[in-house]
Amino acid sequence: MAYKSGRHFLQIPGPSPVPDRILRAMDMPVIDHRGPEFGEMGKRVLEKLKGVFKTECPVIVFPSSGTGAWEAALVNALSPGDKVLMYETGQFATLWHELATRVGLEPEFISGDWRHGVDPEKVAARLKEDTNHEIKAVCCVHNETSTGVTSRIGEVRKAIDSTGHPALFMVDTISGLASADYRHDEWGVDVTVTGSQKGLMLPPGLGFNCVSQKALAAHEKSGFKKSYWDWGAMLGNNASGFFPYTPATNLLYGLEEALKMLLDEEGLENVFARHKRHAKACRIAVEHWGLETLCQVEEEHSPVLTGVVVPDGHDADEIRKLILDKFDMSLGTGLGKVKGKVFRIGHLGHFNDLTLMGTLSGVEMGLALSGVPINKGGCQAAMDYLAETAD
């Protein structure tokens, strides 16, 4: 590959670019994870972390990927052979479903077309049929990173409540948290699963479980044998700011800086509004080009990423490759079922208007150079919207 000058545009839907000040915050000596300085830091971070989940519940932090946090949620609150109801919103819902099977659960998968979020009615209908309450948990993905479709978690909660079914409610918001509006307590989520490398603007390496009292009660009765993922050992240590095994110390330094930025400086509601505005500008460009977004429901468009459908006869990965080669920008590949048919534009985390315009310009030039028939002027249309709504 030829020498690339300037900054790479990392516009995959996470990992997202890590702000310099977070890199600097992590670029510090490792300290004794059993010493008093660590304990103080641990207590501060674990307490403040609740703010981004909008919860009073404890948040457990694993040195892990998001996949680890998925597994932790399941093996802590459930037992081998339990039935769980999952919903096929896209590739990540599919992978969580596979994981559930592998650990010994009996997941049932409501199928979906990857272009809509969770249909609360379908969840309610299935729970109503389950008169013996064999289903122990409902698992949904909040922001499907593979499609750019966001599910209406509050409405799913209401649908579950309407049936009076006692199943736990588990939500993956790995790519949603701290970019898209999310409310663990208000939406009555029992286990929220997330990771560090998206809206939290950190490198990958931390997995999170935010757990309700109901989930903790279920944990007491869980029949899974577990050690690394055990919430009990974690919460016992966390009370004094410590961890049962070696934590990812420097990622926690970074997390403390990220929480300052999100909660104290920009403010969560501003973070959400910024993401929605950039997603809207992105869709204006896509529509102007005459292309379809993968998401087909207006109120379910993700503020985090936009999945763009490539016309028949064109390979999305070839377009992505050209854009990487010529304009040094990484876009998300189409995953699973939509491989080659879709590319994904990430517009999350540490991001602003001019970076969006650079991003959209790279997409427009790449589409044109790939011979995809588009109406030029998508960037201009996005720019008009940004200028109108700049504050």
Add this chain to the structure above:
Amino acid sequence: MAYKSGRHFLQIPGPSPVPDRILRAMDMPVIDHRGPEFGEMGKRVLEKLKGVFKTECPVIVFPSSGTGAWEAALVNALSPGDKVLMYETGQFATLWHELATRVGLEPEFISGDWRHGVDPEKVAARLKEDTNHEIKAVCCVHNETSTGVTSRIGEVRKAIDSTGHPALFMVDTISGLASADYRHDEWGVDVTVTGSQKGLMLPPGLGFNCVSQKALAAHEKSGFKKSYWDWGAMLGNNASGFFPYTPATNLLYGLEEALKMLLDEEGLENVFARHKRHAKACRIAVEHWGLETLCQVEEEHSPVLTGVVVPDGHDADEIRKLILDKFDMSLGTGLGKVKGKVFRIGHLGHFNDLTLMGTLSGVEMGLALSGVPINKGGCQAAMDYLAETAD
């Protein structure tokens, strides 16, 4: 000021954004500047540095700003009361002229309109009149940072030669070196003056003099009293990689990394071509908007920056302020004579197509929001050119 997410666009014509890898190279322990490790590093850097000046001559590195390197050039090669011929290409030529007066020289200033580079004919005409060879040096600015006009240094050299006049030839390429084509030896420059914070992609803090044999001979006879700026003490120490006083050690680490990027990886000719292409794309946008560049000579457009003239009735600094507030981008202010009438777009150093498109989008939105009458579509026109010429 409201919280700003994402990366600031530092599009002033220097200091230019410092690449992460250069920041990392500098983020190392300070070492003993009299120890053997330093000596090896010093020798490597001083030798390799010649490559960016295209010279076999020694390059002297001061812990200083560019202003310090201006003063060093004058006080080493000249004597109090010497006449020097300078040329008013813009604000920086004007400041160098003032400095020459302050140190005790008698500079003569050929006036200019800030929209053209040095006219070689005018230099030759003046030297021809100076039959007693009272003029000891001709001083020109290669890339006028205040205007975006580049002077044709090779042609000035030929003009001097055509007169047979023995004056030294001193050139300020503070904002030109390592972005715009520059040839110390081929163009017969006696003292080249530059700084670290432009094409070399470093923070400010280093000033450079590249000195010919003729300049060194003049140094022997210089009547100026000097200590800090004395080339003699520098060159004596430099032979073994050391400095006569404490050097800016960590900036030298960064310089070594920058030289690797410029010379070993991208290659100087590619660096120059990249800058010319981005400058051209920028001018295409400016022309499409219906605005004038300050530079009025096609072959003198700077590859480093573009000076844009704002229509009567609009204040360039108000536009810059709006762009900073709304789009978090810094553009260069109009300096001296053109204050309020001009803003400057920097497109130098660590820079690429998508960063240019973000930059131009910010300018287009800012102009529109400021009520400047422009033809929309300048970004589209620039994008068409970039796509056509992408490789």
